[in-house]
Amino acid sequence: MVSEVKKNTVVTLKYTVTDSDGGVVDEGVEPLSYLHGGYEEIFPKLEDALQGKKVNESIRVKLEPADAYGEYDASLVLEEPREEFPEDIEVGSEVEGAAEGGDDEDFIIYRITDIDDEKVVLDGNHPLAGSALVFSCTVTAIREASPEEIKQGQVLEADEEKDG
Known part of the structure; x- marks a missing residue:
């Protein structure tokens, strides 16, 4: 069993995203699972903040536009x-x-x-381009990534369902 978030682990998060005024942007109704370790499945600043966290640990990260969807163009x-x-x-x-x-x-x-x-x-801008976002999350599960997930650089649905 994996005890902390590290490279080549699949991390599941319960999360919410708000704008800088506290307005809800994403309620995080469904948990978010991603492959940790530079696979670009989540924003790098958020991934850095999750490194080494354990199940039930929480973080709150403010993402400036450059850290999220970029400046409005x-x-x-x-x-x-x-x-x-x-x-x-x-x-x-x-x-x-x-x-x-x-x-x-x-x-x-x-x-x-x-x-x-x-x-x-x-x-052509992302709807959230130019927005600062606050990402609040709690790690709810951590598991080793499968060799196929590592090869493809993403969480695979079949593996996700199998592991719950």
């Missing part, structure tokens, strides 16, 4: 002609588009933020 906001979109689009819908200056394989998910008769406004 106005260049990722585009206006496109309305006629280029289907009739049934709605504000909040997501569309995939080519990244500006990228090759054919670089895609960005854009959220539709405004629609009028002439144009559609698309925002």
